[in-house]
Amino acid sequence: MEKQLQRSRAVLPIGTVMKLTTLSARQIRYYETQGLIKPARNAGNRRQFSLIDVDRLLEIKDYLDEGFNMTEIKRVYEKQAKRQEKEHKDLEKPVTDEDVRHALHNEFLSIAGLKHWHSSSFPSDDLSKK
Amino acid sequence: MEKQLQRSRAVLPIGTVMKLTTLSARQIRYYETQGLIKPARNAGNRRQFSLIDVDRLLEIKDYLDEGFNMTEIKRVYEKQAKRQEKEHKDLEKPVTDEDVRHALHNEFLSIAGLKHWHSSSFPSDDLSKK
DNA sequence: GCCTCATGTCATAAGATATAACATGAGGCG
DNA sequence: CGCCTCATGTTATATCTTATGACATGAGGC
Structure with missing residues (x-):
C-alpha cells in the first residue's frame, strides 16, 4: 500500500531536520514562532517534521539569502x-x-x-517552480 | 544539487524508524545484533538509519511473517x-x-x-531488476 | 519437561530537545 | 552617534528519547 516516506508524514525530529537543512535548532524554532512552519508534536512535546516542512525550510533559507525578511516570506506563503x-x-x-x-x-x-x-475564475497559475 | 532525502543518507533516529516500520525498538536492535542491519552511529552513539535500512526492515518483517527465522534471513542477505x-x-x-x-x-x-x-570473464549479467 | 528463539519489560546512564532568558552583530534612522 | 529591531547565538533547567544489559515469557521442537 504505502511505499516510501510520504512527503506529508510528520516523523522527523529536529536533529534530523537540522542535518537536512543545515539550519540551527534556534533558527528552525524561530521560524516556527514566526508562523512559517507548523511542525506536529508527539506525545512528549517533541516537534515532528515532514518532508514538506523540510522543503519549506530550504525555501525559507533561499529567501533569506536573497534578502527577504520574516514578514515578507510569511506573506509569500499566506498568498500561496x-x-x-x-x-x-x-x-x-x-x-x-x-x-x-x-x-x-x-x-x-x-x-x-x-x-x-x-x-x-482562472488564476494565472504561477509555474515558476524554483 | 542534492534534492530529496537520498536513500542512503543515514539521518533517521530509531523512533522515526519505529513509526515507519511499526517495529519495536527491541526488535530493531535485535535484528542489528543478528547482523541483518548495520545502522550508522552519531557522535552520541545514537543509531542513525537510512531509508535503505528502513526498506530492509520492512523486508525482514515480511520474511518473518512468512515463517523465516533470523538465520535464514541472514543467509538471504549474505547471498545478495x-x-x-x-x-x-x-x-x-x-x-x-x-x-x-x-x-x-x-x-x-x-x-x-x-x-x-x-x-x-563475462558474467551473464542478471537483469532481473525486480 | 527442557531448550531455543524472538520479543517484552525494567533499570540506569547519557544524549537530544523544549522553553525561557539574556547576549550580540548588522542595519536603519532621527 | 545613540537607540531600536531583527535574526541568531548561548546558557540553564526540565523532560523526553535512546543505549545497554539483565531478567521474563510464550511458542515450538524434541
Missing part, C-alpha cells in the same frame, strides 16, 4: 495558501451539468463573435 | 551481498584493449567453426 485553498475548493465540487451548460453557452456566444466572457 | 559484490567488481575495472582483443579472437575462432571459447 490562499491560492491553494481556492484551487482546493474548485476541485472539491466537481463540475455540474449546470456548469457545463453555462460553459457551452459562453462558448457559443464567443463563436458568434460576441466574445462575451467576463474575466472569470 | 555476494552477488552485488561481484557485480560491483565487474563494473570496477572497465574493459581493456586486451579484453577486446581476446573477445575478437574468440569471435573469429567461433566464426571459423571452431567454437572454442572457454567460459571466460
